[in-house]
Amino acid sequence: MGERIFINLPVRDLEKAKAFYTALGYALNPKFTDGNAACVVVSEHICLMLLVHDFFKGFTDKAICDTATHIEALFALSTGSREQADALMEKALAAGARETRDADDYGFMYQRAFADPDGHTFEIFYMNEAEFPGAGQEN
Secondary structure, eight states: OOSOEEEEEEESOHHHHHHHHHHTTOEEEGGGOSSSEEEEEEETTEEEEEEEHHHHHTTOSSOOOOTTTOOOOEEEEEOSSHHHHHHHHHHHHHTTOEEEEEEEEOSSEEEEEEEOTTOOEEEEEEEOGGGSTTTTOOO
16 A cells, blocks of 8 residues: 555535545545545545544544534645646535635745535645745755
8 A cells, every 4th residue: 555644534424525525526445435434535645534423433532523613633735736726626615615714825835725514624735846935045
C-alpha cells in the first residue's frame, strides 16, 4: 500500500456523504466501502474514510465533535491553479457545501474554504511557491 494518509470523518448520513464527495469528482474505493464506511480517494496518497457515527465511535472513547459549534481540524487541499481552486469550490457548493469565509488572496497564495454537509471544514488553496515571500533565499 505504501505511505498514505487516511482521514477518518464521522458522518450522519453515509449515502449523502458519498454523494457529496463523488460530486466533487472523487472516486470511492469499493474495497474499503460498505454499510458502515466509504473510502473516498482524493489522490494517490490521500483518502477520506467516511464512517457512520456508531462505527466511528468504535475507534475512540472521545465524543464526536459537534461541527455546528466546534472545529475538529482544518483540512487543506492544494490545487494546481486558482482556477482549479475556484472550480472545486463551485462543485462543493453545488453539492451542498457551505462556504465558510470569503476567498483570501495573498498574491503568492489563494484560498477558499467550505464545510461539507457534516460540517467538516476544508480549505482549498493554490500556492505559487516561487512567489512565496523569501523564496530563493537561503536560510
